[in-house]
Amino acid sequence: MALKKTIDVQAAVAIAAAEAIAAKTQGTFGVGGVMLDQHGAVLMSLHNNVVRHGLIFDPTAHGERQLIDWYFSELDKGRDLPAPQDITIVTSLDPCCMCSGAILAAGFNVVAAAPDRQAGINFDASATFPALPAPLREQAGATFSYPAVLGSSQYARAATGAAPKSFFIGKTVSEPTQALCSLVFEATEEEVTALFNTDLPQSQLKCPATLAPDHAIVRALKAAYPDALTYRCTPQQPDADLAPYLLRAMAEDRALGGAGDAVALLDSFGNLLLCLPGGRGASGIRTAFMETTRAYARLRYQLMAEATPAQRDEVRQYLGHPKDGTFVFAQGPDESALSFMDLGAYGSTMEGPLPLSNPAQFQYVRPRMEPDALAALCAGFPPLYRDVIRIRPTQVADAGLVAALG
Numbered sequence: 277m278a279l280k281k282t283i284d285v286q287a288a289v290a291i292a293a294a295e296a297i298a299a300k301t302q303g304t305f306g307v308g309g310v311m312l313d314q315h316g317a318v319l320m321s322l323h324n325n326v327v328r329h330g331l332i333f334d335p336t337a338h339g340e341r342q343l344i345d346w347y348f349s350e351l352d353k354g355r356d357l358p359a360p361q362d363i364t365i366v367t368s369l370d371p372c373c374m375c376s377g378a379i380l381a382a383g384f385n386v387v388a389a390a391p392d393r394q395a396g397i398n399f400d401a402s403a404t405f406p407a408l409p410a411p412l413r414e415q416a417g418a419t420f421s422y423p424a425v426l427g428s429s430q431y432a433r434a435a436t437g438a439a440p441k442s443f444f445i446g447k448t449v450s451e452p453t454q455a456l457c458s459l460v461f462e463a464t465e466e467e468v469t470a471l472f473n474t475d476l477p478q479s480q481l482k483c484p485a486t487l488a489p490d491h492a493i494v495r496a497l498k499a500a501y502p503d504a505l506t507y508r509c510t511p512q513q514p515d516a517d518l519a520p521y522l523l524r525a526m527a528e529d530r531a532l533g534g535a536g537d538a539v540a541l542l543d544s545f546g547n548l549l550l551c552l553p554g555g556r557g558a559s560g561i562r563t564a565f566m567e568t569t570r571a572y573a574r575l576r577y578q579l580m581a582e583a584t585p586a587q588r589d590e591v592r593q594y595l596g597h598p599k600d601g602t603f604v605f606a607q608g609p610d611e612s613a614l615s616f617m618d619l620g621a622y623g624s625t626m627e628g629p630l631p632l633s634n635p636a637q638f639q640y641v642r643p644r645m646e647p648d649a650l651a652a653l654c655a656g657f658p659p660l661y662r663d664v665i666r667i668r669p670t671q672v673a674d675a676g677l678v679a680a681l682g
């Protein structure tokens with residue numbers, strides 16, 4: 277694939293569609309993408325990897341997010357790649373909020389095929405991007421392309437958004453290819469979303485702090501984060517004793533090239549499971565939230581992938597879905613692209629409605645926006661985030677914790 281050159285939008289979308297079919301075969305969301313250089317040469321193509329072997333592998337493993345991390349990891353290895361503004365990501369489905377934030381933060385161009393009226397950044401098909409914070413709308417308008425689909429079926433559309441890069445000669449998508457991109461995603465959406473609901477309700481969860489220190493689940497937790505289970509608060513009410521953990525991760529984040537970003541994950545019993553910095557030195561989009569949600573998903577996946585059915589049930593009992601716990605962000609959301617990515621990734625982690633008993637699942641310590649402005653930002657998100665998940669970041673209630681972080 278590495279030497280293949282595509283000079284028509286149609287040919288590039290066809291590669292993305294082929295990846296989407298491979299994703300469906302794997303049992304994950306049927307979405308694929310391809311990254312092209314400034315001449316139309318294929319740098320990399322891949323597909324969604326949220327689900328592997330019937331288990332949630334990584335809720336953030338969307339095609340575009342993986343392509344961007346791939347780009348930064350190749351740069352890190354010393355490979356000579358064009359700058360993001362010279363690169364185009366062609367995707368079979370309109371990017372979600374996480375991927376749009378990642379794309380805008382890094383500065384890539386996008387050509388999107390099928391619409392996603394629930395989670396896509398162009399959910400209203402206007403190509404004006406009302407969900408984005410105002411400063412990012414202009415950038416998206418100049419870099420996100422929705423090419424024309426010629427024909428007379430429901431899949432036909434006029435071109436909107438930015439013009440595709442000049443190396444593309446043919447700038448349209450054929451109707452059957454556009455339909456394929458839509459149908460492959462629709463064929464997987466319900467089944468994969470249902471996987472997120474195979475977790476136990478909070479009432480059936482067990483406290484991992486009651487397990488023996490040498491239990492496989494405790495050892496895996498400690499391997500992911502040595503301080504796991506050394507702090508516990510009243511469920512959903514992080515207090516000042518969490519501050520040292522956050523401050524240590526914030527210092528690590530600065531040492532790794534970040535801006536002092538850290539996110540903790542508490543379970544539904546108030547146990548500290550993870551508190552991690554970002555990995556911005558390795559990839560510009562590896563924020564603390566991305567690292568934390570991916571680490572928790574990886575922990576559960578690795579424990580379950582090689583387990584017997586009885587062991588799998590035990591993992592589900594002691595390591596519940598994060599929606600029943602609490603994410604504690606050292607710094608609240610702001611209007612940056614990375615923060616928009618985090619809000620989107622939070623939605624991808626939750627995937628479905630937050631439990632009624634846990635409306636403050638997303639808590640932050642230091643505010644970076646006025647609460648009203650933050651609520652307005654969240655209210656402008658596409659329907660999945662706004663109406664189904666109902667993302668609602670709130671500041672921690674404990675004044676001692678707020679004071680400790682300064």
Ligand SMILES: [Zn+2]
Nearest residue numbers: 338371372375
């Ligand atoms: Zn995405």
